[in-house]
Amino acid sequence: MWATGACRDGIREAGGLASVCAMIEGDDVAYWEAARRDLVDTAVCCVVNLCTLNPPNRRMVRATGGVHRLCRLLAANVDVAEEQQGRSDARPGRDVIVERTVFALCAVVNGDVENKDAVRVAGALPALVAILADCHPRSAVVCSVAQVRQAVNYPDVECRALGTGRGALAEVGE
Secondary structure, eight states, X not given: OOXXXXXXXXXXXXXXXXXXXXXXXXXXXXXXXXXXXXXXXXXXXXXXXXXXXXXXXXXXXXXTTHHHHHHHHHHHHHHHHHHHTTOTTOOTTHHHHHHHHHHHHXXXXXXXXXXXHHHHHTTOHHHHHHHTTSOSOHHHHHHHHHHHHHHTTSTTOEEEEESOSTTOEEEEEO
């Protein structure tokens, strides 16, 4: 669903954006039933759609706890995805939810300093940096690099590269 600006505003004003944010749960998707995983996936995609080119919706996502929920969802699935990487018992769904959650965070922080702060305070930087280890789809890696770059524009955050090329890691500390 690609909504127009007026439609995006109407969804927010009717309380729909708060309901969408409430659907986002932050734990390991591998143990969820398919219907639950699809619901959260759809909610995350709605956040991307509703926050694109809509600053009031970005603020509403923060105000309703959506930024924190997205960060928890990302962290829970990045940690697990790294543990399961290369194992035959790895379960499906993690890479997809990680990629889409990163896109949602990008949409939410785009041009919004307070949301950038909220992502940093929620502890998402280690998960975003972990994605740079190249264990996730390429598009999520590119978006993560942009997220980390935006987040470290603050003078109280230090980021230094550890290694170069494929598999390079970055360490972020405050």
